[in-house]
Amino acid sequence: MSEAVSIGLRWLDHGAGLPLPRQQTAGAAGMDLVAALAAGADIVLAPGKRALVPCGFAMALPLGYEAQVRPRSGLAVKFGVTVLNAPGTIDADYRGEVMVPLINLGEDDFVVRRGDRIAQMVVAPVSAAQFRLTEMLDDTERGANGFGSTGRSVG
Template sequence: MPASPISIPLRWLAHGRGLPLPAQQTAGAAGLDLAAAIAPDSVTEIAPGDYAMIPTGLAIALPQGYEAQVRPRSGLAAKYGVTVLNAPGTVDADYRGEIMVMLINHGKATFAVRRGERIAQMVVAPVSAVQLHEMETLDETERGEAGHGSTGR
């Protein structure tokens, strides 16, 4: 049974007005698609190996205890080699500024971003309140201190 929807206030900035409201595209989708809020008659080109901050034209007010993760869209990665550079980017519950998407082009050709293009997805998730406490030793486990690659390929 799906969880009850979380109500999140959203404010459109002037350059984002007219874009579609971020939405989950299917009933089983985890992420809400974010669209590029660049000027209507312009194109932002991202050369291979380069990155760019793409505005979404929106700000949100997450409830305390939640974050929004800005993640890549798999289609852009598979077709063009374009992904979110700091994936997942985190939008904290106390942030009220514009959500920006840092896209990087790992592909072989220049990637053109146009207004309204779905450039990333946003997943809203609960966060844990964490308080660390110092100890001289930690409990032993079978894995111990074995790090990267220690559990197989």
């Protein structure tokens, strides 16, 4: 296992008392993000509706890293609730509040309450990239064949 990345975290007033994001098991890639709503200020997501849910903290990722905000599989399977722009990217130079855009793709209202685990966050290294213009690209077996070109993989 590699050395842990140190990330500065600052609680905002409405996030005080919530648990720090952390991996729940030794093999977990993601850290749970929880809703930082005021007690009793629940968000009701009707089917097809979306909301931006605050997490109550800001952070300072080191340069060369990003945080990816991803859906929680249990919410997706059980209720049809997912992260709208999954995976969302939090850049290393962002210092605002971490927030999660949820959407309810299910058939019933879904209620978000303070402290509910709403998404997961994965911290990952990023590569610096720079494009260079070229007249030709190298040939590959796949070539320009796109979506679905390698065959159907579902039985």
